[in-house]
Amino acid sequence: MAIENAAEPLCAQLEGVSRRFGKTVALQDVSIDIRRGELLAILGPNGAGKSTSIALLLGLHQPDCGRATLFGRPPGEIDSRRRVGIMMQEANLPPDIRVRELIHLVSSYYPDPLPVRDVLDLTQTGPLASRPYAALSGGQKRLAQFAAAICGRPQLLFLDEPTAGLDIQARERLWATLRTLVAHGTSIVLTTHYLEEAEALANRVVVLARGRMVATGTVNEIRALVARKKISCVTSLSADEIRAIAGVQSVHQDREQMCISVREAEPAVLELLMRDRSLRDLEIHRAGLAEAVAELTEGAAS
Amino acid sequence: MNTTTSVIPVSSVTAAATMPFTRLLHAYATECRYELLRTLRQPIFLFPMLALPVLLYLFFGIVLAGPQAGSNPQVALYVFSGFAMFSVVGPGMFGFGIGLAVERSSGLLTLKRALPMPAGANFAARMVASMAAVALVLAMLIPLAKYFGNVPLPAGKIMSFAAVGILGVLPFCAIGLLVGSYVSGTAAPGVVNLIYFPMIYLSGLFPFPIPESLKTAAVIWPAYHLNQLALHALGLPTRLGVGICAGVLLAVTAVCLFFSIRRLARVG
Numbered sequence: 028m029a030i031e032n033a034a035e036p037l038c039a040q041l042e043g044v045s046r047r048f049g050k051t052v053a054l055q056d057v058s059i060d061i062r063r064g065e066l067l068a069i070l071g072p073n074g075a076g077k078s079t080s081i082a083l084l085l086g087l088h089q090p091d092c093g094r095a096t097l098f099g100r101p102p103g104e105i106d107s108r109r110r111v112g113i114m115m116q117e118a119n120l121p122p123d124i125r126v127r128e129l130i131h132l133v134s135s136y137y138p139d140p141l142p143v144r145d146v147l148d149l150t151q152t153g154p155l156a157s158r159p160y161a162a163l164s165g166g167q168k169r170l171a172q173f174a175a176a177i178c179g180r181p182q183l184l185f186l187d188e189p190t191a192g193l194d195i196q197a198r199e200r201l202w203a204t205l206r207t208l209v210a211h212g213t214s215i216v217l218t219t220h221y222l223e224e225a226e227a228l229a230n231r232v233v234v235l236a237r238g239r240m241v242a243t244g245t246v247n248e249i250r251a252l253v254a255r256k257k258i259s260c261v262t263s264l265s266a267d268e269i270r271a272i273a274g275v276q277s278v279h280q281d282r283e284q285m286c287i288s289v290r291e292a293e294p295a296v297l298e299l300l301m302r303d304r305s306l307r308d309l310e311i312h313r314a315g316l317a318e319a320v321a322e323l324t325e326g327a328a329s
Numbered sequence: 330m331n332t333t334t335s336v337i338p339v340s341s342v343t344a345a346a347t348m349p350f351t352r353l354l355h356a357y358a359t360e361c362r363y364e365l366l367r368t369l370r371q372p373i374f375l376f377p378m379l380a381l382p383v384l385l386y387l388f389f390g391i392v393l394a395g396p397q398a399g400s401n402p403q404v405a406l407y408v409f410s411g412f413a414m415f416s417v418v419g420p421g422m423f424g425f426g427i428g429l430a431v432e433r434s435s436g437l438l439t440l441k442r443a444l445p446m447p448a449g450a451n452f453a454a455r456m457v458a459s460m461a462a463v464a465l466v467l468a469m470l471i472p473l474a475k476y477f478g479n480v481p482l483p484a485g486k487i488m489s490f491a492a493v494g495i496l497g498v499l500p501f502c503a504i505g506l507l508v509g510s511y512v513s514g515t516a517a518p519g520v521v522n523l524i525y526f527p528m529i530y531l532s533g534l535f536p537f538p539i540p541e542s543l544k545t546a547a548v549i550w551p552a553y554h555l556n557q558l559a560l561h562a563l564g565l566p567t568r569l570g571v572g573i574c575a576g577v578l579l580a581v582t583a584v585c586l587f588f589s590i591r592r593l594a595r596v597g
Contacts, residue, residue: 085443106347108445118440123370124363135359136445138348179445 036063037099038183038214039084044093046079053079054238056093061183066205066215068225070320071235077218078117080235081185084216085113098183109137112181114172116188122161126152126171129160130178137179150174151200165192173201177208184208184215190224202227222317232316236324246316253319256292257312259284262303272298284308348447356447357454364454365461368424378423379466382416386470389536391478405480406563410490411534413470414556417494418529420462421501422508422521425455429509430517438593456502463498467491482563489562497555500578503585504551510589528552551581 039061046054054076061067061084069077082088083095086103097107120129127143130152134140147153152174155167163171169192176184186205190198205228209215219225225232225246232249234242242249255276262269262285266278269287274295277288289295292311300306348356368375390408397404432438441451471487474480482490505521512520529535531543532552539547547553554574557567567574 087439087443105445105448108443109348111443111445113440113443115436115440115443117436119435119437120440121363121367121437123367128363128366132359132363133444135352135356136447138352 037061037096038063039098039102039216040094040096041080041083041090042094042096044083044090044095046083046088046090052238054083054090057235057238057240058093059233059240059243061214061216063182063214064209064212065230066209066217066228068229068232069216069218069235070222070225070232070316071241072324074237075235075324076238077235078187079238081187081216081218085111085185109179110182112176112179112184114169114176114184114186114189116191118172120160120168120172120175123159125157125159126163126174127156129171130174133175134178137181140179141177143178146174146178149204150177151197166194166197169193170197170201173204177204182213184213186215186217188219189217190219190221198224222315222320226316234320234323241323249323250314250316250319253314253322255314255318255322256289257314258287258289258292258296258299258310259312260287260299260306260309261285262299262306264299264303264306268302269299272302353447357450360446360450360454361457364458368458368462374423375462378416378419378462379469382412382419382466383469383473385415386412386473386478390474390480394536395478402479402481403565405474405478406565407560408536409470409474409478409480409482410556410559410563410565411536413467413474413490413494414497414552414559415529415534416466416470417463417498417555418501418525418552420459420466421498421503422505422525423518424459424462424505425502426505426507426509426521427514427517428455429506430512431514433509434514452506456499459498459502460495463495464491467494486563490559493555493559493562497558497578500551500555500582500585503582503589506589507585510592532556551578554578 037060041057041059043056043058044054045052045056057076057080059067059069059080069080071077079088083090084097084102085108086095086097086101095102097104098110100107102108124132127147130143130146134143134146141149147156150170150173152167152170155163155171160168160171169189173186173189176186190201193201202224205215205217209230217225217228229246232242232244232246233240234249242252244252261283264285266280266285269275269278269285272295274289274291275287276290279286287295296309296311386409390405390412394405394408429438432441471482471491475482504524508520508524509517528550529552530537531539531547532550533539533544533547534552534556548569554569554577557569557574558571558578560567561571561574
């Protein structure tokens with residue numbers, strides 16, 4: 028379902044990789060392409076294999092079978108890593124280092140980093156610059172990690188739950204920075220629990236569940252996979268009468284509102300209006316990415 | 330400032346991003362600088378490693394043994410050497426071992442492996458920090474011994490003795506590294522102590538009586554060999570030759586390095 032564009036060079040790639048830890052299968056035959064200048068969101072419930080996918084792309088683990096590449100080379104080679112920026116949720120940065128020092132230290136690993144001042148401005152961490160990492164709040168730590176991730180001017184950025192713990196304003200600003208980065212040609216791999224984050228930012232989405240790839244495509248394509256519409260209205264028709272209408276998948280009543288789930292909204296609405304001229308408060312919603320992912324991952328789990 | 334309008338140029342390096350040699354040196358230097366800074370910012374960690382040897386030497390070497398030092402300078406030198414080498418073992422084993430284990434448990438080591446940190450920068454920085462800690466404690470012990478303990482320490486001997494101490498921390502860094510690469514951050518202090526205390530006692534670093542049966546077994550402890558080298562630097566007669574002691578310490582370092590690197594490459 029993903030539209031392949033051969034002209035687009037790949038930044039990183041997993042080709043049919045599997046990886047187990049002891050008896051646990053973390054990934055099973057997963058293929059992910061990361062193209063230049065796109066933001067790819069990897070979605071899935073806990074234990075779906077998101078972190079393992081990233082670890083394979085970074086060369087922290089080797090696949091049992093299949094192949095992982097980073098800029099066409101085996102991941103783990105330092106020259107490839109010099110083109111990558113990383114934000115890891117589970118990594119505690121040195122507690123006794125100040126934010127400015129942290130950025131300076133991580134910058135020193137890269138051949139052509141941004142000036143520390145610019146990184147502080149860009150990530151809104153200027154006010155935190157003189158504070159030790161341990162003294163930061165959860166959201167501020169996130170911002171400091173983000174600053175460390177972008178300071179080396181990476182061509183590919185791995186972000187693990189970048190906005191967990193951020194307030195809405197900080198999140199909006201971080202999103203804006205990510206959009207700017209992508210507009211300037213940076214590729215981003217984002218793992219997130221916040222589906223609205225993927226919805227707001229991602230060019231493409233990969234949905235993982237239980238180590239398998241359940242779906243991949245644009246946000247719209249994923250949404251279309253679960254082609255459900257929700258109709259809500261106030262009607263004198265009974266739930267049973269509505270169930271009799273062709274295409275209706277489920278009906279439930281929420282106080283005076285009737286909530287109807289259908290595959291195609293228009294014929295159902297027409298039928299409803301013909302049967303009940305007094306029908307009012309009609310609303311039609313498209314299923315969001317959240318519903319789509321929930322349905323896809325539940326399907327994989329059963 | 331408005332982030333949406335700021336320009337973030339992606340690295341212009343499109344081919345393999347190679348690092349100029351000067352940037353590489355800069356990376357090592359920066360890593361060392363912050364490792365030293367972190368050590369200095371943890372007074373709780375630094376204090377026992379620096380203060381304990383100084384206080385112990387003050388008590389045993391100067392208050393108790395000081396008055397006889399004039400009549401028996403050799404004994405004074407032996408006592409001084411033991412306490413000085415005791416101060417060398419700690420920064421290596423604790424600084425390196427516990428620091429690394431904590432870094433491993435906190436996920437920082439994983440991040441460092443993923444980042445383009447030059448291979449070895451982390452180790453180099455920790456080694457420099459350990460050597461600096463040793464230099465600091467020797468800078469306190471040596472004047473104390475020379476001016477208050479009546480220990481005969483001519484300048485030439487001080488230099489070679491300090492060199493033994495500062496380089497001599499490295500085998501203990503390697504032992505710490507081995508512990509740190511196998512056990513978790515919470516277990517590391519216990520395991521390090523389990524090796525540290527028997528070693529400093531049974532190596533004969535302190536002027537405390539050791540059971541005769543264990544005296545001959547002192548050669549199994551690296552700290553014994555370090556002390557032999559230190560005694561040699563002070564011009565005192567030693568039981569083992571310099572070559573043997575240096576060889577043992579090199580071998581300990583190599584074996585520990587081998588197993589820790591193998592372990593870290595496998596599990597991180």
